[in-house]
Amino acid sequence: MSRLAALFEILGGARPLPARPERSSVAALAQGVYWVLLLLLTLSFMGRSAKFIYIDF
Amino acid sequence: MRHPLLLAVLTAVALLALVEVAFRERVKSSYIPERTLASAIAAGDGCVVTLGDSRMVAGVRIPAFGRELARAGTARCHAQLAIGGAHVVAHYLALRRYLAAGRKPKLIVLGITLESALSRELPPDGMIGNQAVALGWSEASDVTLIYPGFPARDFDSGLRFLMKRPFSLTAFGSLAWLRVQAMQDRLVGNERGPTNQFGAVADMQALARSLTRDVSDRIEGFPERVPLHPAFRALVDLAFTHGVPLLLVELPMPAAFRRALTASDRAPALRAELVALIERRGGRHVDLGEPAWLLETHFADGLHLGPEGAERFTAELAAVSGRAPAAR
Amino acid sequence: MIFNELTFFALFLAPCVALFHLARRLSPGRGAQLRPWLLAGFGAAFFAYYGYHHFGGVVGVAAILVFVAELVVSRWYKKGSRLCLLGIIQAVAILVVFKYSSFFSGVLGDVVQGLGLERTGSLPKLIVPLGLSFFTFEFIHVAADVHSGKLERPPLDRYAAFVFFFPTMVAGPIKRYQDFGPQLDAARFDPGLFSRGITRILSGLFKKHVLSDTFTLWSDRLAGDLVMTATPVEILGWVLAYGMKIYFDFSGYSDIAIGSAYLFGIHVPENFDWPYTSPNIREFWRRWHISLGRWIFDYVYAPLGGSRGGEVRTSFNLLAAFAISGLWHGAAYNFVLWGLWHGACLVVHRLFSRWPGRPTGRTWRVFSIVLTFLAVTFGWALFCMDMSQFSRAMSRVIGGLS
Numbered sequence: 143m144s145r146l147a148a149l150f151e152i153l154g155g156a157r158p159l160p161a162r163p164e165r166s167s168v169a170a171l172a173q174g175v176y177w178v179l180l181l182l183l184t185l186s187f188m189g190r191s192a193k194f195i196y197i198d199f
Numbered sequence: 200m201r202h203p204l205l206l207a208v209l210t211a212v213a214l215l216a217l218v219e220v221a222f223r224e225r226v227k228s229s230y231i232p233e234r235t236l237a238s239a240i241a242a243g244d245g246c247v248v249t250l251g252d253s254r255m256v257a258g259v260r261i262p263a264f265g266r267e268l269a270r271a272g273t274a275r276c277h278a279q280l281a282i283g284g285a286h287v288v289a290h291y292l293a294l295r296r297y298l299a300a301g302r303k304p305k306l307i308v309l310g311i312t313l314e315s316a317l318s319r320e321l322p323p324d325g326m327i328g329n330q331a332v333a334l335g336w337s338e339a340s341d342v343t344l345i346y347p348g349f350p351a352r353d354f355d356s357g358l359r360f361l362m363k364r365p366f367s368l369t370a371f372g373s374l375a376w377l378r379v380q381a382m383q384d385r386l387v388g389n390e391r392g393p394t395n396q397f398g399a400v401a402d403m404q405a406l407a408r409s410l411t412r413d414v415s416d417r418i419e420g421f422p423e424r425v426p427l428h429p430a431f432r433a434l435v436d437l438a439f440t441h442g443v444p445l446l447l448v449e450l451p452m453p454a455a456f457r458r459a460l461t462a463s464d465r466a467p468a469l470r471a472e473l474v475a476l477i478e479r480r481g482g483r484h485v486d487l488g489e490p491a492w493l494l495e496t497h498f499a500d501g502l503h504l505g506p507e508g509a510e511r512f513t514a515e516l517a518a519v520s521g522r523a524p525a526a527r
Numbered sequence: 528m529i530f531n532e533l534t535f536f537a538l539f540l541a542p543c544v545a546l547f548h549l550a551r552r553l554s555p556g557r558g559a560q561l562r563p564w565l566l567a568g569f570g571a572a573f574f575a576y577y578g579y580h581h582f583g584g585v586v587g588v589a590a591i592l593v594f595v596a597e598l599v600v601s602r603w604y605k606k607g608s609r610l611c612l613l614g615i616i617q618a619v620a621i622l623v624v625f626k627y628s629s630f631f632s633g634v635l636g637d638v639v640q641g642l643g644l645e646r647t648g649s650l651p652k653l654i655v656p657l658g659l660s661f662f663t664f665e666f667i668h669v670a671a672d673v674h675s676g677k678l679e680r681p682p683l684d685r686y687a688a689f690v691f692f693f694p695t696m697v698a699g700p701i702k703r704y705q706d707f708g709p710q711l712d713a714a715r716f717d718p719g720l721f722s723r724g725i726t727r728i729l730s731g732l733f734k735k736h737v738l739s740d741t742f743t744l745w746s747d748r749l750a751g752d753l754v755m756t757a758t759p760v761e762i763l764g765w766v767l768a769y770g771m772k773i774y775f776d777f778s779g780y781s782d783i784a785i786g787s788a789y790l791f792g793i794h795v796p797e798n799f800d801w802p803y804t805s806p807n808i809r810e811f812w813r814r815w816h817i818s819l820g821r822w823i824f825d826y827v828y829a830p831l832g833g834s835r836g837g838e839v840r841t842s843f844n845l846l847a848a849f850a851i852s853g854l855w856h857g858a859a860y861n862f863v864l865w866g867l868w869h870g871a872c873l874v875v876h877r878l879f880s881r882w883p884g885r886p887t888g889r890t891w892r893v894f895s896i897v898l899t900f901l902a903v904t905f906g907w908a909l910f911c912m913d914m915s916q917f918s919r920a921m922s923r924v925i926g927g928l929s
Contacts, residue, residue: 147801154734155726155786156797158719170203173722174210180729182218185368188736189327189376190383190743193528194780195773196698204718355534355580362533369533387744 215368223367230374232282232289232332236296239278244303246278247520250290250434251310253283253397254450257503258310260513267517274305274520283397284329287315288345291434292336298441306520307438310448312410312488313460313469314417316431321345323359327373334363334370344429395500403500410502411456415463427472435480445482446520447473451493451512453501460488485519487512529577529697530783531732538576539693543569544790548716563688563711566791570691574657577697583654590656593621594690597666604673604680611674618666625653626660630858658697660855664822665690669704671826678704685711692795694787698780700796700818707795714792727786734779742772749912754920759927762920763904770907774803777816796821803903806895807880808872811903823852841877846870856910861917865909872902 151157153176159169227233239248247268249259256279265277280293290309297304326333333345342349342357349357363369384391391399417425438445452460460466474484490511497508504512529535546565550558571591578587600617603610623631640646669686672678681689685708695702745768748754754762781798788795802815812820828848834841846867853866879885912920 153726154730154782155723155728155789156782158723166203167206170206171210173203173207173726175214177207177211177725177729178214178218180726180733181215182368184729184732184736185372186375186379187740188531188732189373189380190736190740194530194698194735195776196780197528197530202718204722207722355576358538359532359534362537383741383744389744 219366219368222371226335226367226371226374230371232285232293232329232336235280235282236293239280239297240300240302242276242278245274245305246276246302247274247306247308248278248280248294248297248304249308249310249516250294251281251450252285252290252315253281254312254452254503255281255310256283257397257499257505258450258509258512259516260509263510264513264517267514268520271517271521273517278302278304281310282329282332285332286319286321286330287311287428287434288321288333288430289330289336291344291430291437292332292341294434294437296336298437303441304443306446307443308446308448308516308520309434310450310516312414312450312452312456313466313473314414316427316473317417317421317425317469318347318428319417319425322356323363326360326363326370328377331371331373334360335367337364339364344433347429395503397500397503400500403502407453407456407501411453411459414456415459418460418463418465418469421465421469422472427476432476435476435482438482439480445477445480447477447482447484448516448519449484449486449488451488451490451497451504451508453498454495457489487515487519490515528581530780531735534576539569539573540787540790543693547714547791551715559712560684562714563684566693566711567684567687567691570688570693570696573693574691574696578657582657586654587657590659593656594662597690598683598687601669601680601686602683604670606676607674611670614670615667615674618663618670622659622663625655627854627858628653661699661701662690662696664701664819664826665704667826668701668822672704681708692788692793694784694791695795698777698784699816700781700784700798701822702795702818707793710793717792720789720792724786724789727782727789729786731779731782731784731786734775734782739772739775739779742768742775744768746772746911749920750916754916754923757923759924762924766904766908766911766920769911770803770904773907773911774799803900804896805899806892807899808869808876808902809880811899812869812873819852819855823848827851838878842874845873845877849873859913861909861913865906868906868909872906 148157152159239246247264249255249264259279259281261277261279268274268277278297280290280297282289282293294307321330321333323334337345337360339361342360345360346353346357383389391401393400395403397403421427435445470484470486477484492511493508497504497511499505499508543565547562550561550565552558554561571594574591574594575588578590579585581587596617597614600610600614604614605611636646669678669681669689673680681704686704688711689702689704689707690696692702692707745765748757749762749765749769757765778799785795785797796818798817800814800817802811805811805814828844831844831847832840833844836844847870849866849870850863851866852869853862853864856862856865908920909917
């Protein structure tokens with residue numbers, strides 16, 4: 143459970159990825175792809191609502 | 200690689216560029232307005248071009264209209280450029296693209312109801328579905344056409360328009376999320392009820408009611424509070440500049456709408472303004488809003504003509520098109 | 528709104544981040560001095576821009592005078608000074624006038640009507656300045672901490688940067704000057720943190736639009752007529768969906784705010800820490816809207832006496848603090864009830880935690896997580912529905928179960 147939480151925190155940017163210099167290029171490429179995936183999914187779903195709950199207080 | 204951040208950013212930018220190109224191609228091949236435009240251009244020169252929204256799409260039967268035109272010797276072809284769910288900005292942009300492709304039509308028929316020619320708020324977030332042509336088919340200079348007060352007024356809307364229009368992902372992104380919304384509705388079990396080619400019948404009926412509610416208020420605001428839309432004037436000027444006569448046709452609408460229209464004190468002034476504008480540019484106006492044959496049952500969903508109504512309207516439209524002035 | 532718009536990223540975040548780092552790089556000494564003013568300038572422009580376009584035209588912009596007043600008054604803050612108290616009163620007054628005047632006048636009308644007298648009219652709702660509920664809390668924090676000696680009066684440029692820091696200005700996280708101020712000098716371009724910032728922003732947008740808005744499809748049914756024909760299980764499902772919706776919406780926004788701060792090389796407080804896995808309600812409030820919980824504890828609960836005055840007094844303090852927290856969330860009876868519900872749960876937890884025979888062990892922990900989640904979910908039912916909707920839903924549930 144705590145490993146799953148840690149994984150989600152890494153995917154969400156709340157926790158840094160463990161540094162491994164030998165994988166930095168692969169990780170960087172994967173990160174770029176991941177960003178585009180998040181962005182495209184967000185663009186595909188953002189039709190319903192623009193408002194954030196707490197901003198319209 | 201010394202800079203993983205730089206590599207990640209470059210990867211993301213490159214991938215986004217690829218997705219943008221692929222999406223742009225997909226839009227060209229599958230987006231209804233793009234296909235409509237491509238078909239209209241493919242019909243060749245010397246056609247009668249029909250422009251307007253879904254009421255024209257529903258009301259003008261293809262290929263019957265083209266056959267009537269050919270039989271009467273009016274024109275050799277019909278180029279259908281009406282786009283459902285889009286308003287006068289889209290009509291103008293569609294015509295501009297059609298003419299920019301080198302086409303020389305014989306006549307342009309614009310089917311509207313009076314208040315369609317009036318200005319209305321169109322925030323960039325509202326440019327969705329077919330109305331997204333207002334983003335994707337526009338030039339940067341169109342910002343003042345759509346937001347006449349830009350940059351002093353409507354700065355935010357104008358700026359968002361300028362930022363969204365250059366990329367297919369932002370201009371036509373609504374095509375993706377309209378599909379996602381349909382999937383979500385199925386997932387949740389949101390029933391849409393019976394549908395037609397324009398969407399849920401209940402939505403069309405609701406739209407007809409809201410148009411009826413709003414029409415007199417909008418026309419009452421003419422000209423100080425609600426002036427003619429700059430895109431409408433630009434459309435008229437565009438036809439004139441290309442030497443093509445414009446036939447402005449008032450569309451048949453349900454009785455409730457017609458009552459709201461005629462109850463408005465300013466409707467005659469608006470009509471007179473439109474007629475004067477068209478005739479100054481060598482065009483003609485025809486009021487087919489309440490033809491003798493029209494019955495309430497001719498409307499399939501409270502807004503669009505059904506098969507029988509469309510058949511009669513098509514014949515009548517072909518006849519009035521034949522009486523329009525010739526191209527200069 | 529705002530944080531999912533291109534204008535936020537293109538007009539404010541990207542240029543401000545670029546200039547913030549360039550200022551230090553091009554001129555380490557002078558650049559470092561300029562940076563707080565850069566943040567303040569962009570923040571003021573951000574407030575004016577969105578205040579005008581989204582929150583009320585010229586009136587929305589004019590609300591920037593509130594910040595000006597605060598910056599001016601704060602120049603006289605010092606330990607023990609009454610001007611600190613004036614600053615607190617000023618902030619509370621602004622909050623009450625803009626956000627609660629209509630509600631309180633409505634409450635007065637209800638009381639008058641309840642006494643059998645003729646009801647008075649309510650005050651009209653005023654335009655609420657952008658981020659009012661959040662920036663007033665930061666004003667109060669600085670005034671209170673300077674007054675108590677926990678904080679030296681911040682220099683004008685740094686205080687301006689603190690109150691005008693636009694990633695958190697609108698909806699938090701509610702910052703503490705002690706954490707933020709020193710970072711203004713220390714913040715530098717850190718590729719790792721920058722990368723995490725981008726990830727955090729994008730995942731925040733994902734949480735909001737993909738996750739929260741999908742759960743909204745179900746939770747929105749609580750507001751409509753479907754409640755009248757729904758089964759208890761369906762209503763529970765919709766309330767659960769609301770719990771997910773609000774979590775992903777607000778944690779998503781917080782991710783965008785925190786990620787935006789990362790781009791500057793600045794850390795702002797976390798707001799969420801897996802709240803729905805909390806084993807008890809006290810732990811829940813250490814993991815849900817963390818910055819608000821800390822603020823309520825430090826500036827409402829503790830000044831009321833906290834847990835120093837015996838069980839009855841402590842219970843009262845908890846109920847009062849959470850009633851205020853509920854009222855802060857919205858000017859309506861259901862929000863106050865929501866706050867009181869959480870306050871009551873905390874009182875019960877407090878009593879339970881002192882019971883020598885209380886169960887322990889792994890099974891109990893799992894059970895307590897579920898129980899806490901259900902208690903929080905019931906609270907969401909109060910939070911997301913007004914009183915008439917809530918009573919309709921409850922009558923359906925009770926009727927369906929009996």
